[in-house]
Amino acid sequence: MDQPTASTSASTSVYVRRVGIAVGIVLAVLFVLGLLGTAFSVFLRLLAALLIALPLRAGAAWVHRRTRLPEGLALLLVALLVVGALGGMGYLFSTRLSEQLSGLQQELPQAVRDVQARVGGTRWGQWLAGENLDYRRLMGGSSEWLGRATGVFSTTLSVLADGYVILFLAVFLAVQPKLYRSGLVLLVPQSHRARAHEVLDKISDTLVKWVVGRLVSMAVVGVLTVVGLGLLGMPMAAVLGLFAGLVTFIPNIGPVVSMVPALLLAFLNGGPHMALYVLLLYLGTQTLESAAVSPVVQQRLIALPPALVLVGQLVIGAFTGLLGLTLATPIIAMAVVLVKMLYVQDVLGDDAVQV
Template identity: 30%
Template sequence: MIKTKTEHTTQKELTYIQKVWQTVAIIALLVIIILIARVAFNLLLMVLCGTLVSVYFHGLGDLIERKTRLSRKWAMIISVCGTFALLAISLWFMGTKIAIQVSQLSESLPHTINNFQAKLSKDPLGHKVLEYFNGRNSNQKMMDTAQSFFSTSFGVLGNIYIILFLGIFFSVNPSIYKDGILLLLPENKKFMGLYVINRISLSLKGWLKGTLLATVLVTVMLTICFTFMDLPVALVLALIAGILRIIPNFGTAAAMIPGVLLALTISTNTAIIVALMYIVTQTIVGNIITPIIQKKLINMPPALTIISQILMGTLSGALGIILAVPLLAIVMILVDELYVKPMRAKAKGQINTNLTV
């Protein structure tokens, strides 16, 4: 009888150990799946970047083809080669100046923050704010974070070569990839799939066109304004504002920080004027460019845009924030075409049936 109880206890211990190891194995498998999914998601974002590059090349090729009546092949060659030639010329004339100004901004940023803190401490309310947030560790961390951000603001896309090559490959023969996607669909869904692909392409072209126009206009307008004011590192500040214009809602506010902080080292009035320049420029560009974007993009609720930016930023950092809007547009188009419209058609059919009966 004692032997039977011992065997029973041993069997229960073995069963418990097996359950523990099974639980550990399941948790480890879930962690591996999550890590793989995150890597796959980052890869998906790189593919989306390559797709946007291809959309840009094809959009420019369409414009060249319409204006010059050249063949599609030559229009695409001019589009790709002309873009790289324009980039090379821009870097040739402005690359050294931009690099010097980026270095100056990175080196002067700690002094600028200290100067801002000194001016803020003179005000009673500002002094209380500094006392609340001040601390050696938090202060140093803020400086290091800001300095790192502005010194790497032109290197957000770390895998830019891969993205460019993907964009070129997608541009050379896009029908291969489009037909490959359509092959995965049933025969009766191929027309719908082609329609969805074309609608997504049109939406991405509209977003890209509006974004590029906004970036160029903001950069040019602020460069002229800051140069006229003789503000230090004017070109870099304008470029930062133009690049951050890609990010709705948060980009405009983030772009103002370095310019206003730098202007505070000159005078308070200069900082106020610089802040007004940012606001006026962004308002003018927003009123001109936003209607162009809205004509091509579906109407996205602002709250949904902010939520997608926060979610994408948490998952993939800066690249996720930049691509949040086009990715949200793609998701909304897919939901509209694959779920909303069929549900409406089904409901309409039921209503017509009831009326007939």
């Protein structure tokens, strides 16, 4: 009787040990994935800081070559010019923009009510009304809205904190780039440090060109939107055009977001026909930017396969959110540079491939 009991106890012990090992492996994998997620989140903020610091350094280098000013003074001059340009634009348009923003704030609620009234006059709108849908219940009660408001407030604080960190990182990187580059290159074997500097130079050049390309696309979209809305007689054309240009920096989502306030105002001021014209204007502007402006600019600056960019945006955006989606293209550009230089050229020995 003792032998079966001992055998059962041993089998149970082995089973428990195996379960413990399996649980330990799962926890270790989850821990590693969490570390990788945190590291990639930090990397995204570092990349955002680099996208600010590197163009400033490039501008300072250009001023240094042209004027022979010390690099530090040239950087200060470029930074002051950028801040001054932004401040000057804000001062010149502050009065008009504030008036238009005030009008936009007042007219948007009316536009929403007008859309609801027009929808209620249609057959499907009357059908929805006949269904006695409790919109308050669908949208959530007061506690639900309070939770959403709290979430928006915490998200805003998180964005402001990220912006603060990114801005200060950009300042440090712009002021002392050689310090951080030297520390990074020290991690590479001494025989490969010259190549490491070449790779870092190419990555820096690629990121600067990407920023320049995005600024050109944003400017084109903003100007075309302002001109088009002005020709259509739409109010607040400057605000809507500025908003359309700014959100163009965010791929895929930005153009859709920029349409919403313009369509509501068009519906309010001119009815469905005006809304249709505004929709066609936005679609035409974004199509022109996506099919003509952006490819030409990017081809002259950095050559990336469009399908690769789209897949990268979908994958990175799905795992990292809006910031990852916004920075997906420069991440892909960096990856392409690394693969071509470190694998194709150095490992495969194919020096004919251009980077």
